[in-house]
Amino acid sequence: MNPYEELANAIVVLAAKDYRRAIKQLKRNSKYTPAQQQKSEVERFFRSDWCRELTSVDGEFLIEKSQQEV
Structure with a gap:
C-alpha cells in the first residue's frame, strides 16, 4: 500500500472513530x-x-455499521 492510500484509510478510520464516540456521547x-x-x-x-x-x-454502509457497533 502506498503512503497516499495509508493516509486515505487513516482519515476514514478516524472519522469512523469520531462518529462512534459522538453516538456514545449522545446515548x-x-x-x-x-x-x-x-x-x-x-x-x-x-x-x-x-x-x-x-x-x-459506501459512506451509508460506514454510518450503519458504526451505529450497529455502538
Whole structure:
C-alpha cells in the first residue's frame, strides 16, 4: 500500500472513530451539542464526494455499521 492510500484509510478510520464516540456521547445525553455537531459533520463527510475519493466503501454502509457497533 502506498503512503497516499495509508493516509486515505487513516482519515476514514478516524472519522469512523469520531462518529462512534459522538453516538456514545449522545446515548448518555441526547442534547449534548458538541456530539450532535460531530455526528452531523461525520455523516456529511461519509456522504461526500471526498469520502468516495478516499475509499471504495459506501459512506451509508460506514454510518450503519458504526451505529450497529455502538
